[in-house]
Amino acid sequence: MILLLSAMAVLLYGAVVALLLMNRPRLDFSWLGAFPVVVAAIVGCIPTIQVLMGGATEQFHFPWPVPYGEFFIELDPLSAWFLLPTLLLSALCAIYGVGYLRSWQGRRSLGPVWFFYGLLVLGMVLVLLARNAVLFLFAWELMAVASFFLVTFEHERESVREAGWIYFVATHLGTAFLLAFFLLLARETGSMDFDVWAAQGIHTQGLASVLFLLAVIGFGTKAGFMPLHVWLPEAHPAAPSHVSALMSGVMIKTGIYGLIRAFTFLGMPPLWWGWVLIGIGLTSGVLGVLFALAQHDLKRLLAYHSVENIGIIALGLGVGLLGVSSGSTVLIVLGYGGALLHVLNHALFKGLLFLGAGAVLHGTKTLEIDHLGGLLKRMPWTAVTFLVGAVAISGLPPLNGFVSEFLIFLGAFKGGISTVGEIAVPLLALIAGLALIGGLAVACFTKAFGIVFLGEPRSEHVAQAHEVGWTMRLPMLALAAGCVLIGLLAPTVVGSLKAVLEEVTGLRPEVVSLNLAATKTSLTFVVIGSLTFLLVTVALVLLRRSLLAGRRVEQSVTWGCGYPQPTPRMQYTASSFAQPLTDLFKVLLGTRKRILRPRGFFPPEGSLETITPDISHEEMYRPMFERGKAWLSQLRWLQHGNVQLYVLYIAVTLIVLLVWKFR
C-alpha cells in the first residue's frame, strides 16, 4: 500500500509542479509533466501485479474531516485488474503526449495540460481504490472535472467548447444518479463504507432492483451505454489525442468497474437483470458500430467504436448475471471473464487506435477520412500499428480482441445448449448480435484502415505527410505488442483472471479453477491454431519469394479497364464504401443526404454530402433539454440581478428551514 500511496503522491506532486510553473512560457514542460506519471505508473504497477498474482488484499484508513467521509482505500483483485491498464496506458499516453504537444510549445503554456493530466490519472486511481462513498464521489468528480479541462484544451474553437459542455452536463447527470444510488444504500445499511455494503447486501428485491437501475444509468453514463453515450462522440474527438486515448481506453471503464462493484452489493440478481444488460449490450454494440460506420471523422469513428466495445463488455456482464441467477458456474466464469478481459483488451487496442489517429492528425493536419489516403508509404510505423489495432478491434485471430470475444461467445454457446427458454433465447440473440457486431466492425475497420492508409492521397497536403517522432511511435509499438502478446499468451492471461473472478463472483476457488481450466484448454488450441496460421503465413512468404525469384516483376498502373491515367479522385471513398450498409440501416441511422446533381452535357458541378447526426442526441436529449429550458424559464421572474433581493431569498429560506426544524 505504501507504494500505491507514494505513486499517488508523485502524481499530485507532478501535477502541482506543472501548475506552479505554468507562467514560464519558455520552459519545456514535456518531460516535466510526463515523467511523474511514468514514475507513478511503474511504482503503482508493483503492488497491482502482486495482488493479481494472488497476493493479499491491502487496506489503508485515514481519518478525514469530511462528514461521513473517510480516506479508506483498498487494493483488491478487482481494483487491481482495472488499475493495471489504467497505469500502463496513462504512462504510455504521457510519453506520447510529450511529442504530441510539442507543436504547441511556445505558443501556449502547457502547464495546465499536464496539471489536469496528472489530476485525471490521480482521479482514476482513486476511483478504483476508494472504499468510502464520499471519497469515491470526490474522486469521481476529480476525474470528471480534470477530463473536462483536458477536453477543452483547444478552447478557442467553438466546437470544442460545445463538446466540453455536453460532456460536463452528461457526466454530472450521471453523477446525480450515483448520488441517489449511494444515499439509498447508505440509508439501508447505515454506513458509507463499501465493505459494509458488500458484507450486508440488500435483501429486499424491490430496492435491489431500483439500485440496479440507478447504477446502470449512473455508471452507464460514464461507460457510454446507448443512449447515454451522447458525450462520447463529442468529447473524444475534441480532446488532444493522447487524452482521447486515455479517456476512451480506461476512463470510461471506471463506469464498468463501478457497475461490477455495485453488483457485489446487491445480492442475488433476478433473471431480468441479465436480460437488461444483454439488451443494453446489443443496442450499444450494434448501434455503436453502425454510427461508427457512418462517420467521416476518424476520431469520431473511434469514439463510436468505444460505445460498441462497451456494449460487448455489457454482453459479457449480462451472460455472467444470467449465470448467477440460474446457478450456472460456467456462464458466470465465462461471462465475467470475457467482460473483464475485454476491458483490458479494449484499453490496449483503443488506446493504440486513438494514438494512431493522433499521429495521422499530427502528420497531415486533418482527420477527415475522405481527404486522407496513401499514408502507409508516408507513415509506415503508424500504419502497421494501426493495422494491428484494427485487426484486434475487429475481434479476429490471432490478436487479443478475438480472445475476449471468444470467451463471451463460448459462454453464450454453453448456455445456449441448455433448454431453458429464458436463458437460451437471450443468448441466441447475443450470438446473432455479437456476430453482426463482428461483421460490421470488419466493415468499419477495413474502411478506416483502407481509406486512410492505402491507395493514393486524396488531397494535396496529405501527400506531404511525415512520420511522427519516436516519443509518439514507441507507445504505439508497445500497445501493438500488447495486442499480439495477449493473443498468443491467451491461456496465461485468462489464468490470471482467477483472483478477480473469485472475488467478483463469490464462487469457491476450486470451482473457478475448474471452469478456467476448461477454458484454458480451449484457448491453448486457439493459440495452436494462431501459431499454425503464423507459421503457414511465413511458409507462404518464403514460397512466393522463391517462386518470383529470377522472374519478371514489373510495376504499372492499377487496372482500370484499360484506362491508363487514373487520378486519386477516382478512388472509392469512405462514404461510398460504407454506403450499402448505411443505406440498409437508414431507419436506425437517420443519415441525411444533400445531393447536387450534375446537369447538362458538361456539368460544372455536382456534389454529395451525407451527415449522420447522433440520433439520441437529436431525438431525445435536444427536445428534452429544450422543454426543460422552456419550463424553467417560467421561473425567470425570480432572477432580477438585484443582490438585495437574493439576500432576501436566502434569509427567507433560512427562516423557513428553521421553522420546519423546530415546528
Added chain:
Amino acid sequence: MNALAFIPLLLALVLSPLLFGVINRTKALFAGRRGQPLLQTYFDLWKLLQKGAVYSRTTTWIFRAGPMVGLAAALTAAMLVPLGNFPALIAFPADFLLFAGLLGLMRFFTVVAALDTGSSFEGMGASREVFFSALTEPALLVILATLAQQTGQLSLSTMLEPVSVAHWQHAGPVVALVVVALMIVLLAENARIPVDDPNTHLELTMIHEVMVLDHGGPDLAFVLYSAGLKLWLFAALVVGIVLPATANAWLNLLLATGGMFVVAVLVGVIESIMARLRLVVLPQLLVGAGALAAVAFLLGLI
C-alpha cells in the same frame, strides 16, 4: 495424434480445386456445351504459379500480403473441419469460433488488399464484400448455435458426426431448416449465384472477382486456391449435417467425399437455373437465412 487425423486436411488440399471443375461441368451440361476439363483449375493454378507478376505503383506490401494471409487462414481453417467420421486435425470446444475468425481474417486482408490498389472497381467489390459478409456472419453463427443445441456438442468434429438417420427422423424440420440456411451462407460466402456471378466479365457487377482484379501470377494462384478451399470447407459443413453416418468409417469417408461433389453439382444446378439477384434484394435473402436458422433454434427448444 495419429496419422488418420490428416485425412480430412489432405483431401481438402488435393480435391478442393476439383469442385470448380464439377460446378463448371454441371453448368456446361445445362447449357448444352461440352465444357472445360474437370481438372481445369489445377491447370490454371499450375500456369499461374509459373508466371511473374505485375504490381500497381499505388500498391504497398498490404497488396502482396493479402493473398498469402488469405491462403494461410484458409489452410488453418481446413485443419478445423472434419470429414465423415474422421475428426479434424485440430478439434476443441468452440473450434468453430476460430474457424469463423480465420475466415474473417481472410476477408479482412482480401478487402484491404483490394483497397490498396486505389481502384474504384475494387473499392466497390470490397464494399459489397463487407456488406454481405456482415449479414452472413450472424446466420452462420446462429446455424452453429442450433447445431450445438441439437447435438449438445461444441466442436465441429463431434457436432457433425452424430447427425444420423435417427436424428433426421427425430428433428427433421430443424435439420432441414439448418441445411437450407447453411446452403445460402455457402453461396454467399463463396461468391456464387444468386449472390455473385463468378463468370461475369463486367467489373461493376462482381464482388469477389473484382476484388482480386489486380492480382496476377502466384498471387492469383493463392487467391484461386484459397477460394477452392473455402468452398470445400463450407461444403464439408453441409455434407456433415446431411449425411447420415453408417458403422463403417471408411465407407463414411467415401460417402462424404462423394457428397462434396454432390454439393458442387447442386451449386452448378442453382447457377444454371437462377439469375443473379439484384443487389438490393440480397440483404433480404441473407437476413432470411439467419431467420431460418433462428427458427430452427427455437423449434429445437420445444
